[in-house]
Amino acid sequence: MNPGPVETSGQDSVPGIDEFSVHKGHRYFTVIIDPESRRPVWIGQGRSQQVVEPLFKVLKRQGIHPLAVAMDMWNAYTKSLMEHFPMAAIVYDRLHIITNANKVLNEIRRLLRRTETGSARHQAPQAHAPDSLKKAGKN
8 A cells, every 4th residue: 555645734743643443453544643633644454564664655755754753552653653763752642651551550569469478478477475474474
């Protein structure tokens, strides 16, 4: 698939790349959104690096070199963007940052819980005074 010219708000715009699924996640499409108009400027079938490669080549031919690109943390998009526009900043969307941070925090909590319960099992049993000493102390 060779995309035609892409109309964006200009070189200084920060386009957004995202994917969406059709038919309950069985078919994916990649969409490029212009930040000013908030409209799609390009849609490609799939969500692989091969899908966005032709688009990035067209942008380069048109002299468009985005300063930054907003996207989720899909590795195919990141890798392709860095190959074509290594100076572009990547702005990951907040939803994915928070989701990934929560996954890491939950894993740390699980690890700490396992460590705490494991160390509690390996502690020496508490020494208890024999009953005869307890009775003697009462007198």
